[in-house]
Amino acid sequence: MKQSILDKPHSGRGQNSVFDREFCVDGIEFELPGLREDPLGLPDLTEVEVVRHFTELTRESYGVDNGSYPLGSCTMKYNPKRNDKLAALPGFQRVHPGQPAETMRGIWRVMYELQLMLNEILGMDAFSLQPAAGANGELAGLFIKKYFDVKKEKDRKVILVADSAHGTNPASATMAGFDCRIISTNESGTMDLEDLRSNLRPDVAALMLTNPSTLGLFETNITEIAGLIHANGSLLYYDGANLNALMGIVRPGDMGFDVVHINTHKTLSTPHSGGGPGAGPVGVKKFLQAYLPGPVADYDGEDYFPSVDKEFSIGRMKSGFGHFDVLVKAYCYILTNGPDGLKECSENAVLNANYLQAGLRDIIPPVFDRLCMHECLLNGDLLRISAYSFAKRLIDYKVHPPTLVGAGCVYFSDDLGSAILIEPTETETKADLDRIVSVFKMVWDEVLHDAEFVNNAPYSREISKVPMASKEVI
Amino acid sequence: MAGSYNTHSEQTRSEMLGEIGVESIDHLFDDVPGEVRLDRTLDLPQAISEWELESILKSHSRCNQNVDDFSCLIGGGKYNHQVPAVVDAIVSRGEFLTSYTPYQPEMSQGILQALFEYQQLMSKVTGLPVVNSSSYDGATALVDAAWMACSIQGRKRILVSSAIWDEHREVLDTYLEPRGVKISMVGICNRTGGVDRNELEERLGKEEFAGFLFQSPNSLGIVEDVEKINRIIQKSDCLSVLSFTPLLSGLLKTPGEMGVDIVVGEGQPLGIHLNAGGSSLGILSTKDCYRRFVPGRIVGKVTDIKGNLAYSLVFEDREQQVARDKATSNICSNQAMNAIRACIFLGCYGEAGFAGLARLNYAKAHYLRDRLGTLKGLSFPFSGPFFNEFVVGLPKSAGDVLAYLTQQSIFGGLDCSQKFGLDHAILISVTENLSKSELDHFVTQLGEAIR
Known part of the structure; x- marks a missing residue:
């Protein structure tokens, strides 16, 4: 643990750091209630001390720029540098949201075109780019329960969620005022249709589905599921967390989904920035367009401008217009790849995951013995040590641990307690993948020779292993 | 080869397919039913080079006026x-920028420490010990605080100053109405532009609310007399929730010192670009006794197997990935890098x-x-x-x-x-x-x- 910024000795730099020669603040009487006399307790460092402190902290961090990051369901692909550069153009970065609309037409144009491109990629009719992150887009999608209020079907109070769903699904459903019913997964890893049928009652507002699922499998019965849901008068909701498998191959809109959200930091390569900001565009079919959170970008053949349906819109999800600085990177990503490039991204994402699944089969077999989509779910039961400990040793070989129970944003039921979810993404080369396989095998061999040694890894970092569910030191 | 970021030649793809034991890329998608598969190419503009991209984006950006020229x-x-240049320089380093949520503390001590220091420095500014890292923006942080107040008090009624930003009011409506929270408003004093304290006292005397939400400076720019307002609130059993501009703590006693229970704020002034209303930072801070009601990530200290202190995400049993439908919020991706911007900003100044x-x-x-x-x-x-x-x-x-x-x-x-x-x-x-x-x-x- 490095010295805290608050423990560094004061430089004694004093008040001279902020000044304006034309405004002397000495002697001003500040006519405000509750003036402060004691110091706040902020640091007092020189600029170079601040730079060195944080530069030092970056050295104990790890990003896609540093190496492989096969964190399942998180799609940690390469984040193109050109997109960062262009998002920082003064005509984007230095624009105040309160400016007159005619002084920000370029902003609305980028947003409008991105909405159209997302419509095409997802097979939807309209998008709002406003939500701040995937989970926020999901919540916006569920607020579209207003549709049922308008239809006078207020008794639809239940959201069906797959047992393997991301934790955000049930959490968002609760926040939107719904109750959840959980649908189980069958032996082949897809949704149990019998269980779905028995839960499909008049109180169901929607089924939330991630496809491919967090088990890395495509819901083969999707057409039947969509038919059942719609026959019940309910909506089919698409959690776009795993869209990276499908671009140009199959579209949620064509599968029968009525509402979707996507995570730009996954499929569309915007940097995840240690947790965020992300962006969570929410898309709908035509009959739900008026309910979108606003404002959305609009175009009348001449001008680009913000608009909102005052009567039906669910309202605002946040201040401002959506994470424009993030969205513009997604826009750049789509333009750079084009339709064939995006399709190839998804093809290679699926190819890479299957290649890893095949390469690791001898030591960590797949949970479901079939081809996977963009990520593979492997069974860590044969590992001789816990998957948690095994993964920690990967760190010494500069491979970020995959998603495991307690380490990642997916949820595994109890019988998948030692499951390992690996998502290499398409930007890893064959050499990278071969290296990942060889690192897994090396660690496997190490376990055979000295399990205790592996159990106490990693050894190459500033700290040693942190046990699972460590107690906080207050 | 289409696209700029694809890595395999056709020959490599064939080799890999051979290892998998599948004949073609198409067969990888055999699980996708034929009737829903896209039988055409996506109707999008064709791929472009880096220089073409730059030219298009520059052209769009020039359609906007900006605050450098105005x-x-x-x-x-x-x-x-x-925004100090130091802030931009540090957060553009790939080790930070391209990392995920720090689920692996052994690999992420640096970013965890930066987030921990954000919590510490922000705690100095709010005057309250608990800070999350982070909420989306000032508006959603206000929603988070309102819901916290409702959960703490077990009461779905809040009282709100009418002099909060219009957008914040709209966002409160969006989130709280579906959860059945009733929102009542208190007006302003027409002379001073501050909260009408007589009306506030009257309302709190007659009805029970989970919390009173107010803003300082308010939407008319008036710096509220937080201590006087708190004295009124404290006569009832309603919580005091203040939405404030963090820069105010440069001059005034902190909201914590003045008796506020939950402090929220828009963190954009602290080293975050305007970004046309893009990503900013939601500040949320409270007392220790309300920590279990806090939404979002919290970084704390744990010990590694050698007994040394280490930073880690803590108290995750509040969060969606563990508590699912019982979570304090659904927040997953947050504003981590903007929180780090605020941290560097406070460190610089x-x-x-x-x-x-x-x-x-x-x-x-x-x-x-x-x-x-x-x-x-x-x-x-x-x-x-x-x-x-x-x-x-x-x-x-x-x-x-x-x-x-x-x-x-x-x-x-x-x-x-x-x-x-x-x-x-x-x-x-x-x-x-x-x-x-x-x-x-x-x-x-x-x-x-x-x-």
Whole structure:
């Protein structure tokens, strides 16, 4: 643990750091209630001390720029540098949201075109780019329960969620005022249709589905599921967390989904920035367009401008217009790849995951013995040590641990307690993948020779292993 | 080969397919039913090179005016404060920028420490010990605080000052109405522009609320007397929830010192670019006793197997990935890098610089207010104290005045006509980024505009 910024000795730099020669603040009487006399307790460092402190902290961090990051369901692909550069153009970065609309037409144009491109990629009719992150887009999608209020079907109070769903699904459903019913997964890893049928009652507002699922499998019965849901008068909701498998191959809109959200930091390569900001565009079919959170970008053949349906819109999800600085990177990503490039991204994402699944089969077999989509779910039961400990040793070989129970944003039921979810993404080369396989095998061999040694890894970092569910030191 | 980021040659793909034991890429997708598969190419523009991309984006960006070329007197919750170059330099380092949520503490001590230090420094600014890292923005942080108050008090009713930002009010409605929370409003004192404390006392005496939500400076720029308001709140069993501008702590006692229970705020002034209303930072801070109600990530200290202290995400049993439908919120991706921006910002300015910045904002805003006082035809409808933002009454339509100013390369403020009994009025904000000559020029041009 490095010295805290608050423990560094004061430089004694004093008040001279902020000044304006034309405004002397000495002697001003500040006519405000509750003036402060004691110091706040902020640091007092020189600029170079601040730079060195944080530069030092970056050295104990790890990003896609540093190496492989096969964190399942998180799609940690390469984040193109050109997109960062262009998002920082003064005509984007230095624009105040309160400016007159005619002084920000370029902003609305980028947003409008991105909405159209997302419509095409997802097979939807309209998008709002406003939500701040995937989970926020999901919540916006569920607020579209207003549709049922308008239809006078207020008794639809239940959201069906797959047992393997991301934790955000049930959490968002609760926040939107719904109750959840959980649908189980069958032996082949897809949704149990019998269980779905028995839960499909008049109180169901929607089924939330991630496809491919967090088990890395495509819901083969999707057409039947969509038919059942719609026959019940309910909506089919698409959690776009795993869209990276499908671009140009199959579209949620064509599968029968009525509402979707996507995570730009996954499929569309915007940097995840240690947790965020992300962006969570929410898309709908035509009959739900008026309910979108606003404002959305609009175009009348001449001008680009913000608009909102005052009567039906669910309202605002946040201040401002959506994470424009993030969205513009997604826009750049789509333009750079084009339709064939995006399709190839998804093809290679699926190819890479299957290649890893095949390469690791001898030591960590797949949970479901079939081809996977963009990520593979492997069974860590044969590992001789816990998957948690095994993964920690990967760190010494500069491979970020995959998603495991307690380490990642997916949820595994109890019988998948030692499951390992690996998502290499398409930007890893064959050499990278071969290296990942060889690192897994090396660690496997190490376990055979000295399990205790592996159990106490990693050894190459500033700290040693942190046990699972460590107690906080207050 | 299409696209710029694809890695495999056709030959490599064939080799890999061979290893998998599948004949073609198409067969990898055999699980996708034929009837839903896309039988055409996506209708999108064809791939372009880096230079073509740059040319298109520059062209779009030039369709916007920006605050480098205009004098910006627009505030309203987002302000054109200086973003120190140090902030941009640090957060663009790939080790930070391209990392995921730090689920693996052994690999992420640096970013965890930066987030922990954000919590520590922000705690100094709010005066309360618990800070999350982070909520989305000032508006959603206010929602988070309102829901916390409801959960803590077991009561789905909140009282809200009518002088909060319109957008924040809209966001409260979006989130709280579906959860069955009833929102009641308290008006302002027409003379001072601050919360009508008599009405507040009356409401709190008669009805039970989970919390009273108010803002300082409020949407009219008035710095509320937080201590007096808190004394009224404390007579009831309702929680005090303040939405504040963090820069205010450069001059004033912290909200915690003044007795606030939950402090939220828009963190954009702390080293975050305007980004056309893009990503910012939601500050949320509270007392220790309410920690289990806090939404979002919290970084804390744990011990590694050798007994040494280490940073880690903690208290995750509140969060969606563990608690699922019982979670305090659904937040997953947050504003981590913007929280780190705020941390570096506070580190750069430091104790003296932060206070100096607040003083300079005050001084410049009051200079402008005094200069405007010499113009005939303007009025200043509220007598309450202000920090760096204030309302000016105009003798003619605010829309016309602002349009004139825009032509003179000035973003002259926000139209606040027809609110709170105002006729023609604008809300003007001043930051350190406006020079004396820009302020003087503004006075001249506003004089022209109202002639």
